[in-house]
Amino acid sequence: MRGARLERGGRAILREVSWTIRPGQRWVLVGANGAGKTQLLKLVAGSVWPTPDRPGVREYLWRGERWRTPQQVREEIAYLGPELQDKYARYGWNHTVDQVVATGVHRSDIPLRPLDERERRLVARTLRRLRIESLATRRFLTLSYGERRLALLARALASRPKLLLLDELLSGLDEHNRARALRWLQSTAGTALPWVLATHRAEEVPSSATHALILERGRVLYRGPRRRAPLARRLQKGARRAAPSPSPRVRSSADRPPGRVLVRLRDASVYLDEHAALQEVTITIRAGECWVVHGHNGSGKTTLLRTLYGDHGVAAHGRIERAGIRPGVALHSFQRRVGLVAPHLQTDHPQYLTVAEVVQSGRHASIGLNEAPSGADRAAARRAMREFDLLPLATRTLRELSYGQLRRALFARAWVRRPALLVLDEPFAGLDVSTHEDLRARVERLASDGVAVVMTAHRLSEWPHCATHELELAGGKVRYVGPVRLSRASSRSRRPTRPAR
Numbered sequence: 001m002r003g004a005r006l007e008r009g010g011r012a013i014l015r016e017v018s019w020t021i022r023p024g025q026r027w028v029l030v031g032a033n034g035a036g037k038t039q040l041l042k043l044v045a046g047s048v049w050p051t052p053d054r055p056g057v058r059e060y061l062w063r064g065e066r067w068r069t070p071q072q073v074r075e076e077i078a079y080l081g082p083e084l085q086d087k088y089a090r091y092g093w094n095h096t097v098d099q100v101v102a103t104g105v106h107r108s109d110i111p112l113r114p115l116d117e118r119e120r121r122l123v124a125r126t127l128r129r130l131r132i133e134s135l136a137t138r139r140f141l142t143l144s145y146g147e148r149r150l151a152l153l154a155r156a157l158a159s160r161p162k163l164l165l166l167d168e169l170l171s172g173l174d175e176h177n178r179a180r181a182l183r184w185l186q187s188t189a190g191t192a193l194p195w196v197l198a199t200h201r202a203e204e205v206p207s208s209a210t211h212a213l214i215l216e217r218g219r220v221l222y223r224g225p226r227r228r229a230p231l232a233r234r235l236q237k238g239a240r241r242a243a244p245s246p247s248p249r250v251r252s253s254a255d256r257p258p259g260r261v262l263v264r265l266r267d268a269s270v271y272l273d274e275h276a277a278l279q280e281v282t283i284t285i286r287a288g289e290c291w292v293v294h295g296h297n298g299s300g301k302t303t304l305l306r307t308l309y310g311d312h313g314v315a316a317h318g319r320i321e322r323a324g325i326r327p328g329v330a331l332h333s334f335q336r337r338v339g340l341v342a343p344h345l346q347t348d349h350p351q352y353l354t355v356a357e358v359v360q361s362g363r364h365a366s367i368g369l370n371e372a373p374s375g376a377d378r379a380a381a382r383r384a385m386r387e388f389d390l391l392p393l394a395t396r397t398l399r400e401l402s403y404g405q406l407r408r409a410l411f412a413r414a415w416v417r418r419p420a421l422l423v424l425d426e427p428f429a430g431l432d433v434s435t436h437e438d439l440r441a442r443v444e445r446l447a448s449d450g451v452a453v454v455m456t457a458h459r460l461s462e463w464p465h466c467a468t469h470e471l472e473l474a475g476g477k478v479r480y481v482g483p484v485r486l487s488r489a490s491s492r493s494r495r496p497t498r499p500a501r
Contacts, residue, residue, distance in 0.1 A: 006039055006218075007051040008400045013039050014050075015218045021163065021194050026185075028205050028226060029198040030234050031215035032432045033404020037198045038081060040215065041165045044196070045079040046070025075107050078156035081167030082403065082430065085148050086347035094141040094273070097132075097151045098123050104158030126154045131180050142272045145343055145426065146173040146297030150180065164195040168403070170204045171430040172343075174296045174458045182206055200432045202235040235433070259287025261323060262421050262452055263308050268318035270300075270307050277303040279476045280318070287420065290453040290466050292484070295473035301456040304473065305342065305425050308454060310335055323420075335365040339414030342425035346406055351399040355409045358398065359384050362413035384416040388442070404435045411439060415446070422446060424455035428462050440464060 006014040014036045021027065021044070031037050042048040047070075050058065059066050060073040067073060087093075093100075099111045101123045106112050115123065127133040132150050140148060149172060156164060170178050182204070188195065189208040196213075199205060205226075212229035214222040222229055263285045270278040278300045285291060285308070293301050306312050307320070310331045314320045322334045339362070348367045349358055359381040360373045373381070385391050388408050398406060407430070414422060422443070428436045440462065447453050447466045457463055472480040 001044070004043060004050045006036070006043060006048065008039075009396060011400070013218055014043070017043075017218075017220055019044075019213060019220070019223060021196065023192045023194055024210075025194045026188060026206070026208055026210045027194070027196040028209045028212045028229075028231065029196050029215070030200075030212065030231060033407075033435050034217075034402040035215040036218040036402075037215055038167055038402065041079060041081070041167050041196065041198065044163075045077050045165055046074045047079070075159075076162040077165065078104075078159050078161035078163070079165045079167070080149075080152055080156050080169065081165075082171075082343070082346070085145075085152060086343070088140055088148070089344060089347045092141070094139050096136070097138050097140060097143070097154075098127070098136040100140050100151055101126055101154045101158050104155035107159055122158060126158045129157070130154050130184055138275070139273050142275045142277070144297040144299070144302060146177050149173060150177055153181065153184075161193075164193060166195060166197045168198055168200075168430045170199060170201075172297075172426055172458070177297050178204070185209075200235065200430070202232055205231060205235075259289070259450070259452070261286055261321070263323070264321045265307070265314070266319040266321075268307065268320055269315040270303055270312050271315060272303065272312070277312075277476050278307065278473075281473075281478055283471060283478075283481055285421070285452055285454055287452050288447075288450050289468050290447045290464055291455070291469045291471060292463050292467045293454065293456045293471045293473065294458065295479070298475075299473040300476040301473060302342070302425055303476075304471075305423050305454060305456060309338060309340055309423050332365060336363075336417060337420050338365070339417070339419035339422045340365075341407070341410045341414050341423070341427045343429075345410055345413075349398060352397055354395055354397055355390055355401070355412075356381055356385065356394040358409050359390070359412045359416055362416040380416050381412075384412040387415065388412040403430045404432060407431060408435065408439065411442070419451065421452045421454070424453065426456050426458070428457070436462075 001017060001019045004014060004017045005012070017040065029037050029040070039048060043050060059068060060070060062073050062076070093110060095111060102115050102119065103109060103111060105115070105119050105122060124133065127136055130150055130153060132154065135143065135147060135151060140151065143151065149169065153169065170181055173181060185197065185206040186208045197206070197209070209226050211224065212222065212226045212231055213220060214229065214234050261284055265281050265283050267280045267282055268278060269276060269280055281304065293304060295301055303312060307314065325331060325334050350368060353368060357369055360377045361367065361369055363377050363380060364370065385394055388411055390408060390412055393401065393405060401409065407427070424443070428440060431439070443453060444464045444466050447464060453464070467484050469482065470480065470484050471478065
C-alpha cells in the first residue's frame with residue numbers, strides 16, 4: 001500500500017497510508033476509536049476501495065500476475081471482525097458450528113454441499129486447534145458472543161488464508177477464551193502466515209507479534225518492529241487526557257434505601273433452539289440498584305439481559321414480573337422505559353440511518369423510525385447527543401462510524417427517554433481507554449441519580465464503582481446472587497472514581 005487515502009461522506013478517514021505486509025510478519029494495529037483501524041483493514045481486504053487523488057490504478061500482484069480488481073485475491077485474505085459476526089444474526093444463519101467452519105473450507109457464506117472425509121478431518125482438526133470441539137454440534141445463534149467469535153476464527157483458519165486480518169478478535173472474550181485465542185496467536189510464531197490484530201489493550205498484545213502500526217486520526221504515527229513501538233504509552237493514552245471536568249463525587253446507590261421493584265424473575269428458565277440457556281434463575285431488580293452480571297462465555301449473561309428486556313420468554317414453570325405490566329398492557333410500554341445497549345442493536349439498525357435517527361428511535365424503543373420524528377423527538381435526541389458529545393456526528397450514517405462512535409450513539413439512544421432502568425450488555429467491549437473511561441463514568445453518574453443498572457462484564461476493571469449487587473452465572477445456572485462481595489468491592493476501590501460531566 002503506497003499513499004492510500006480514503007474518504008467517507010466527504011470526510012478523510014485515512015490519509016497517505018503506506019504499508020507493506022510480508023509473509024511471516026505478525027502485526028499489531030493500534031489506535032483510538034475513530035482512528036481508522038477498521039477501514040484500513042477493509043482496504044487491505046479489498047472490501048473498501050481507496051479514494052483516488054492522482055492518476056493510477058489499484059493492482060494486486062498474485063502468483064506472478066497483476067490484477068486490477070480484488071476479486072481474484074479476496075478469497076486468499078481472511079477478514080474477521082464484528083461486522084461478519086453480526087451478519088450471521090442479521091440473516092438468521094443458524095447452522096451448526098462445524099457447518100460454519102466448513103464454509104471456510106468452501107470459502108462460501110452458507111454450506112454448499114456435504115463435506116468429504118478429508119474436509120471433515122480438517123474441520124475437526126481446526127476446532128481442536130482452538131480447543132472448541134465441544135461446540136461442534138451447537139447452533140451458531142445459540143452461542144454466546146465470545147463463542148461465536150472463536151467459531152468464526154476457526155472458519156477463517158479452515159480457509160487456509162495467505163493473510164489473516166483480525167479486527168478486535170479478543171473483544172468480548174472471557175478470560176478462558178481469551179487465553180485460547182492468545183495461545184493460538186502465540187503458536188503462529190515461526191510460521192509463514194502473516195496476520196494483523198487490532199486491539200485497544202496492552203495485555204492483549206501477543207508476544208509473538210513482530211511489528212506494530214499505530215494510527216492517529218487516519219495517519220500512520222508509527223510503522224515498524226514491535227520492540228521499538230511505543231505501544232504501552234499509546235494503549236494507555238487517553239486515561240489521563242479523557243478525564244472530564246471535576247464534579248462532585250458520585251454517590252453510591254448503596255447509600256439509599258431499597259427502591260421499588262422494576263423487574264423480578266422467579267425460577268425462570270429460557271430455552272433457545274431446545275438449548276437450556278437459563279435454568280431456574282431468581283432475581284429482583286429494584287430502582288437505584290446497580291447489578292453486574294458475570295460468568296464465562298456461554299454462561300447465559302446475554303440471554304438473561306434480553307429476557308429482562310422482553311426479547312425472550314420464560315418457560316411455563318417460571319415467572320417474570322415487570323413494573324406497570326399487567327394483563328392487557330403491552331410489553332412495549334415497559335421497553336420504552338428501559339435504555340438498552342447491546343451488540344445486536346449494532347446489527348439490527350440499518351447502516352444508512354444517521355446518528356440522529358438512531359438516537360430518535362430510542363424514544364419509541366424501535367429499530368429505525370416507523371414514522372417521521374416529532375419536534376419533541378428531535379429536541380430530546382439533540383439533548384442526548386449533546387450529553388454524549390455526538391452533535392458533530394449527528395448527520396453521519398452508521399456505516400461512517402467507528403465501533404466506539406457507534407457504541408456512544410447507542411448510549412445516547414438508551415438515555416434519550418431518561419430511563420428508569422439501563423440494560424447494558426458488554427457496554428465497554430471494543431472501546432479505547434478514553435471512551436471506556438468516559439462512558440463508565442457516565443453510567444456511574446446515572447446510577448447515582450437513581451437509575452437502576454444491569455450490565456454484563458468480563459473484567460473487574462469494567463465494573464462501576466457504584467455496583468451494589470452481582471450475579472454470577474455458570475452454564476445458565478446461578479452460582480452467586482446478592483450484594484457485591486467484599487473482595488471485589490475492595491479491588492475496585494483501589495481505582496479513583498472519576499465522575500462524568
